[in-house]
Amino acid sequence: MMTTATLVTHQTTGVPTNWYLALSGVLFLLGLLGVLTRRNPLMLLLAVELMLNSANIALVGFSRYWNVSDGQVFALVVMVVAAAEVVIGLGLIVAVYRQRLALDVDALSRLKG
């Protein structure tokens, strides 16, 4: 069964959709800055979590915009993928640490072409 998304009427009070999108964009840029500048892989994972959360804000915001649950379901799936990503990422970090290598993403470049 597919529910058709219909554009609902809008009101001028309350928080408009583009405020949520702006907040989402700011958080995404912050996370991107962290991913591009930090060298500790743990901090990289924390910044990636921030980026995934900003994407979730936009998804839930558009769920509200279209008055359907789809975006919220998508946000829940993103959370599952984020949990899987954290498990694998932290497993890799612990494996690197136990090999007594430096925890520096710039130093771990043996796979670079």
Add this chain to the structure above:
Amino acid sequence: MGERIFFGIAALGAISSGVAVVTVRNPFRAAVALIVALISVALIFLLQHAPFVAMIQIIVYAGAVVVLFLFVIAYLGERPPNLGPDPLAEYQVFTWIAIIGLGIEGFLALVNSHLPGVHSNPTITSDIGSPHAIGNAFIDQFSVPFEATSLVLLVAAIGAVLLARRAVLGERGR
């Protein structure tokens, strides 16, 4: 008006703790700042008529995922690794060019957007965020993605076990 004040407080909390996550040197403090950011995002979800997603955010993210982070940080030792000078420091200007360029692009896209009603507040006419509505959506429309997420979790669990096993074998069982 009250909604806008609530939004301002939550957004300020999310952005300031996000800055802390990205700038703080100590991984433990960064993880605690991430908890604050995640709870602020949960408040934003509450404001967006998504109470179920907000609760899952607090339970799964601020609870389980960050505790996993803190556990690994405690295992690795709290001291930040001594890395020395950054060999790629001369390229950092390109990072800022990318961030500022993307920011300007996103701002222009938002301001000039012709999406109908994106500059105003949509009226919610039906129940979209309760556990009942989310459960119905998963059963009616999204049962295949739901099963796919279980496969993703299974693959992640197998991967984590294999990674841990290889790390132990690499040390010859020490």
